[in-house]
Amino acid sequence: MNDKVLLGTLAQARFCISHWRDFYELTKPKVVALILLTAVVGMLVASEQLPSLSVLLLSLIGIGLLSGSAAAINHVVDAKVDAVMARTHCRPIVRGRVSHLQAMLFAGLIGLVGFVVLYSGINPLTAYLTLASLVGYAVIYTLFLKRATPQNIVIGGLAGAMPPLLGWTSVTNSIAPDALLLVLIIFTWTPPHFWALAIHRKNDYAKANIPMLPVTHGVAFTKTMVLLYTLLLTAVCVLPWLAGTFSYVYLVVVTLLNLRFIQYAYKLKFHANDDTAFAMFKFSIWHLLWVFVAMLVDHFIF
Numbered sequence: 001m002n003d004k005v006l007l008g009t010l011a012q013a014r015f016c017i018s019h020w021r022d023f024y025e026l027t028k029p030k031v032v033a034l035i036l037l038t039a040v041v042g043m044l045v046a047s048e049q050l051p052s053l054s055v056l057l058l059s060l061i062g063i064g065l066l067s068g069s070a071a072a073i074n075h076v077v078d079a080k081v082d083a084v085m086a087r088t089h090c091r092p093i094v095r096g097r098v099s100h101l102q103a104m105l106f107a108g109l110i111g112l113v114g115f116v117v118l119y120s121g122i123n124p125l126t127a128y129l130t131l132a133s134l135v136g137y138a139v140i141y142t143l144f145l146k147r148a149t150p151q152n153i154v155i156g157g158l159a160g161a162m163p164p165l166l167g168w169t170s171v172t173n174s175i176a177p178d179a180l181l182l183v184l185i186i187f188t189w190t191p192p193h194f195w196a197l198a199i200h201r202k203n204d205y206a207k208a209n210i211p212m213l214p215v216t217h218g219v220a221f222t223k224t225m226v227l228l229y230t231l232l233l234t235a236v237c238v239l240p241w242l243a244g245t246f247s248y249v250y251l252v253v254v255t256l257l258n259l260r261f262i263q264y265a266y267k268l269k270f271h272a273n274d275d276t277a278f279a280m281f282k283f284s285i286w287h288l289l290w291v292f293v294a295m296l297v298d299h300f301i302f
C-alpha cells in the first residue's frame with residue numbers, strides 16, 4: 001500500500017470513529033447514565049430478593065435505549081435553538097456532522113430495539129411506561145412545553161423522573177406507592193437542577209427566545225423558586241423514611257446532602273458571585289447520584 005492510500009485509509013477510519021462518537025453524543029450519555037442509576041435503584045429496592053441478572057440487564061438495555069432515543073429526537077427538534085446558544089452550538093446536527101434524517105433513523109432504530117427488549121424480555125407495563133416517558137420528554141416537553149411556558153421543566157420533569165418507577169415495574173410488574181415517592185424526589189429535584197443552570201445561561205435562552213423562568217420572571221424570582229424547591233425537596237426526601245422504605249441511615253445521609261444543597265440555594269439567593277449558579281448546577285448532579293446510592297446502601301446493609 002503506498003503512502004497516499006494509507007493516509008486515505010487512516011483519514012477514512014478517523015472519519016468513521018468521529019461519526020460513531022457523534023451518534024453517541026446524540027444520546028446524552030451522562031444524563032442517561034444517571035437515569036440508569038436511578039432505574040437500578042428502583043429495581044433493587046423493589047423486592048427483598050435480588051432480581052435475576054437477565055432482568056437487570058434487559059431492563060437497563062431497554063430503558064437506556066429508549067432514553068437515548070428520546071435524547072436524539074430532542075437534538076433533532078431543537079437543532080435551530082441549539083444553533084443559537086453558546087452551550088449547544090457545536091452539537092452534531094448543528095455542525096452538520098449528522099443529518100436530521102440520520103438522527104431520526106438512529107433514534108427510531110434504538111427506540112424500537114429498546115421497546116421490543118422491554119416488551120418481550122421484561123413486561124408490557126414497563127415497555128409502555130418507558131415509551132410514555134420518551135413521548136413526554138421528546139414530544140411534549142421539547143416540541144411544545146419548552147417553547148410555551150416557563151413551567152416547561154416542572155411539567156416536563158415528570159418524564160425524567162420516571163426511571164425509578166420503570167426499574168420497579170421491571171421487577172414487580174406493578175406500580176407501588178414507594179416507587180412513586182422515588183419519582184417525586186427526582187420531580188422535585190429537577191427545578192433547582194435546571195434553574196441553577198438557566199440562571200447561568202440566561203442570555204443563551206433569551207437569545208434563542210425560549211421562555212425559561214430567568215428570562216420571563218427575572219433572576220431574583222428564579223433564585224427564590226430554586227430556594228423554595230430545594231426546601232421542598234428536603235421535605236420530600238423524608239417521605240420514604242416515614243413510609244418505612246428506608247432506615248434512619250438513609251435519612252441522615254440524605255438530610256446532610258440536602259443541607260448542602262440548601263446552602264448552595266441560600267448562597268445563590270443572598271450572596272451569589274459569578275460562579276455560584278453553575279457550581280450549584282454541578283452539585284445538583286452529585287446530589288442526586290449520592291441520594292440514590294444512599295438508598296441502595298440503606299436497602300442492602302441496614
Ligand code: HEM
Pocket residue numbers: 030031034035038087141153154156157158160161186190193194197285288
Ligand atoms: C426536564 C428535566 C431536565 C432538564 C430541563 C434538564 C436540563 C439539563 C441541561 C440543560 C443540562 C446541561 C447539558 C449540557 O451541558 O449540555 C443538564 C445536564 C445534566 N443533567 Fe439534566 N435536566 C433534566 C432532568 C435530568 C434528569 C432526570 C437527570 C438524571 C436523572 C439529569 C441529569 C443530568 C446530568 C448527569 C447532566 C450533566 C451532563 C453532562 O455533563 O454532559 N437531568 N440537564
Ligand SMILES: CC(C)=CCC/C(C)=C/CC/C(C)=C/COP(=O)(O)OP(=O)(O)O
Pocket residue numbers: 028031035063066067068070071074078088130131133134137142159160162163
Ligand atoms: C425514556 C426516558 C426515561 C426518557 C427521558 C429521559 C431523558 C433523556 C431526559 C433528559 C432530561 C434533559 C437532559 C432535559 C434537557 O433538555 P433540554 O432540551 O432543555 O436541554 P439541552 O438544551 O441541553 O438540549
